[in-house]
Amino acid sequence: MVTVPGSKSLTGRELILSALADGPSRLYAPLQSDDTDRMIGALRALGVSIEPQHGDGPFGDDLLITPIAPFHAADGAVDCGQAGTVMRFVAPLAGLVGGEVTLTAHASALHRPMAVMIKALRDLGVDIDDGARWALPFTVRGHGQIRGGEITIDASASSQFVSGLLLTAPRFDVGLHLIHDGDRLPSVPHIDMTIESLGRRGVLVERPSPTEWVVPAGSIRGKDVHIEPDLSNAAPFLAAAMAAGGRVSVTGWPTHSTQPGALLTDILPLMGARTQRRGGALHITGGDTITGVDLDLSAAGELAPTLVGLAALADSPSTLHGIGHLRGHETDRLAALAENLRTLGGEAQELEDGIRIVPRPLHGGVWQAYHDHRMATTGALLGLVVEGLEVDDIGTTAKTMPQFPQLWARMLGNESGESAA
Numbered sequence: 546m547v548t549v550p551g552s553k554s555l556t557g558r559e560l561i562l563s564a565l566a567d568g569p570s571r572l573y574a575p576l577q578s579d580d581t582d583r584m585i586g587a588l589r590a591l592g593v594s595i596e597p598q599h600g601d602g603p604f605g606d607d608l609l610i611t612p613i614a615p616f617h618a619a620d621g622a623v624d625c626g627q628a629g630t631v632m633r634f635v636a637p638l639a640g641l642v643g644g645e646v647t648l649t650a651h652a653s654a655l656h657r658p659m660a661v662m663i664k665a666l667r668d669l670g671v672d673i674d675d676g677a678r679w680a681l682p683f684t685v686r687g688h689g690q691i692r693g694g695e696i697t698i699d700a701s702a703s704s705q706f707v708s709g710l711l712l713t714a715p716r717f718d719v720g721l722h723l724i725h726d727g728d729r730l731p732s733v734p735h736i737d738m739t740i741e742s743l744g745r746r747g748v749l750v751e752r753p754s755p756t757e758w759v760v761p762a763g764s765i766r767g768k769d770v771h772i773e774p775d776l777s778n779a780a781p782f783l784a785a786a787m788a789a790g791g792r793v794s795v796t797g798w799p800t801h802s803t804q805p806g807a808l809l810t811d812i813l814p815l816m817g818a819r820t821q822r823r824g825g826a827l828h829i830t831g832g833d834t835i836t837g838v839d840l841d842l843s844a845a846g847e848l849a850p851t852l853v854g855l856a857a858l859a860d861s862p863s864t865l866h867g868i869g870h871l872r873g874h875e876t877d878r879l880a881a882l883a884e885n886l887r888t889l890g891g892e893a894q895e896l897e898d899g900i901r902i903v904p905r906p907l908h909g910g911v912w913q914a915y916h917d918h919r920m921a922t923t924g925a926l927l928g929l930v931v932e933g934l935e936v937d938d939i940g941t942t943a944k945t946m947p948q949f950p951q952l953w954a955r956m957l958g959n960e961s962g963e964s965a966a
Contacts, residue, residue, distance in 0.1 A: 546794045546795075546796060546826070547794065547952060548603060548774070548796045548797065548952075549775055549778050549782070549952070550576050550578070550604045550774070550775060550948060551574045551576040551604070551773065551775060552772055552773050552775040553576050553578065553581065553945045554738060555772050555773055556572065556575040556584075556772055557584055557630040557631075557634060558708070558739055558742045559572050559575070559742060559770050560575075560581070560588060560608075560610065561584075561634050561713070562742060563593075563612060563767070563768075564591070564593040564610065565613065565638065565641075565712075565713065565715070565716050566610075566612045566764075566765045566768070567612070567765060567767055568612070568767030569612070569767050570609075570612075570770065571598065571607055571608065571609050571610070572608045572610065572770050573600065573607050573769065573772065574600060574607065574772050575772050576772065576945070577605045577606075577947070578943060578944060578946060579626060579627070579944045579945075580626070580627070580628040580630065580631070580945055583626040583628045584628065584634075586624070587623040587625070587631055587635045588638075590622075590646070591613060591619050591635075591638065591642050592613045592614060593610060593611070593612060593613050594610070594611035595610050595611075596609045596611075597609075612767070615689075617643065618643035618644045619642045619644045619687075620644040620646070622646070622648075622649060623639075623648045623649070624650065624651075625648060625650040625654065625681070626944075627650065627651050627654040627875050627944060628650075628654075629657055629874070630705060632650060632654075632659060632662075632705075633662055633703065633705035634708070634712060635648065636648060636659075636663075636666060636685060636709065637662075637666060637691070637710055637712070637713035639685040639687055640669075640671040640687045640688075640691045641689065641690065641691060641713065641716055642687045642689065643687055643688060643689045645685070645686050645687075646684065646685045646687065647682055647684045648681060648683060648685065649681055649682035650682070653875065653916045654875065655681050657874075658873050659681055659683070660679035661702065661703075662706055662710075663675055663679055663683060664679075664698070665696055665706065665710060666691075668696045669691050669717070670692040671685060672685070673685055690717075690718055691716070691717045691718065692717065693714065693717025693719040693720050693762065694719055694721070694722065695721075695722035695723075696721070696722075697723075697724040697725075698710075698724070698725060700725045701727035701729050701870065702731075703873065704732040704735045705735070707723065707725065707730075707739070707758070708735060708738075708739040710723055711736075711750065711758060711760055712739060714760035715743070715748045715760055715761070715762060715763050715765050716762075716765070718762060719762055720759070720760050720761045720762040720763075721758070721759070721760045722757075723757070723758045723760070724756065724757050725757070726756070729843065729869075729870075730755075730756060730843075731843055731846055731867070732805060732847075732870075733844050734803050734804065734805045734807075734808075734844055737803045738803035740758075741803050743760070743765075745768065746765050747765070747766045748765060749761070773799050773802055774795070774799075775945070776805075776807055777805060777806035777845075778806075778946050779795045779806060779809070780922075781851050781854075781923070781925060781953075782795060782956060783795060783818075783827070783829040784851050784852075784855050784926055785926060785929055786829045787813065787816065787829070787831040787832070788831070788835075788854070788926055789929040790831045791831060792828060792829065792830045793829050793956065795826060795827050797825060797826070798822065798825065798826055805844060805845035806847075806848065808845045809827075809848065810827065812838075812848070813829060815836065815838050815840070816835050816836050816837075816852075816855055816859070817836045818832060819832065834859070834860045835855055835856075835859040836859060836860060837856060837860065837862050837902075838852075838863050839863065840863075840864070840865050840866070842865050842866070842867050842868050843866075843868065846870060846871050847919065849865055849868050849878065849882075850878060850919040850920060850922070851922065851923055851926060852865060853886075853893075853900060853902060854923040854926040856904070857893075857902055857907065857927065858904065858927075858930060860904065861904070862901065862903045862904070864899060864900075864901045864902075865900055865901075865902075866898050867898060867899065868899050868900075869897060869898040874917065875915070875917035875919075875920075875944075876917045878919070879896075879900050881913065881915045881920055882920070883895050883900060884913075885913060885923075886902065886907075888910050888911070888912075889907040889908055889909070889912070889927070889934065890905055891903075891905050891907055892905050907927065908933065909931060909932055909935075910933065911935050911936075912924030912935065912937065913937050914936060914937055917941060918941050918946070918949075920941075921938060921939050921941045921942050921949075922949065925939065925949075925953055929957075
């Protein structure tokens with residue numbers, strides 16, 4: 546039985562909404578990780594009070610958030626680390642405070658796309674100095690308000706551009722009418738999550754079309770929110786039952802969720818797993834073989850690394866597509882996955898919008914994490930069955946799940962949790 550920490554995506558959204566709310570909020574069982582530490586640090590720099598409160602869960606404190614005072618003035622720097630949500634969610638919020646706020650990031654994350662957000666904020670009347678780079682670092686010169694109105698963006702590179710604007714939009718003078726005109730819209734469940742989170746706080750987002758959103762100006766309610774477990778972070782644990790044989794159960798699996806990881810209950814059976822929901826947990830039992838699949842993962846690209854790991858152990862080839870946007874994450878995930886598999890004797894072909902895996906016998910070697918938490922957990926998954934596989938930096942999992950090495954060890958029967966796969 547495995548219990549995973551809270552959802553990174555929900556924690557980030559609820560922190561932003563709490564910072565903009567009309568009163569205090571308390572987050573129960575929020576994720577505590579490098580990414581959320583970056584978000585908390587950014588919000589504190591903008592004048593938000595965030596105080597730990599004793600929690601009953603196994604992963605640390607709850608958080609009490611007192612929002613930004615109206616027209617609060619702030620000057621300083623925000624280091625986003627590797628967190629895309631901090632980059633894309635905090636930039637609009639910085640326009641609502643007075644003063645100059647410079648956003649930067651870890652050197653490995655400065656390449657992440659930001660031009661769409663910079664242009665969108667300028668179109669909304671925000672003063673931004675990016676040195677004509679259309680990238681981090683850049684400075685937001687906030688004036689305590691953002692005009693708002695109608696804008697059109699191309700969010701093909703990341704749904705976070707949509708979510709970042711929607712989260713802050715109720716505080717715009719006239720709200721926001723946002724239109725996406727790109728060829729694709731990745732990770733739609735994350736946008737649905739944003740809309741649902743706003744709705745729980747009294748902000749009703751209209752959706753005239755699948756690529757159009759209207760957010761009225763108004764208040765955001767302060768609210769106590771219980772954060773769901775991170776279902777995508779549960780993926781490698783559930784996949785372990787299929788890779789090594791046996792059964793793995795994840796506690797606290799919600800009956801309804803907008804997290805992309807909720808799609809695992811549909812995807813893993815296609816690859817040969819048996820699933821069962823009982824006692825508030827999801828139970829996965831591995832079959833005799835893993836079945837190759839052809840999957841459109843545009844709605845759940847963050848599951849792709851785990852599914853690539855399973856596909857490398859399958860009885861037939863697999864093609865995963867709809868995930869070209871993974872090239873703009875912590876690393877180019879498609880290239881990194883293909884290279885790692887080839888290093889171990891596997892066969893993988895990068896596609897324009899995905900990856901094709903042909904199962905081959907794998908041998909030991911170094912699996913490179915590339916400063917990417919999902920690359921590291923995929924290496925741990927394959928390490929269950931590939932003798933001599935070594936993940937070069939399992940510590941990079943601290944980005945979204947610092948407890949991963951201990952939880953992985955306990956799943957494998959090492960109750961002390963002193964070592965990882």
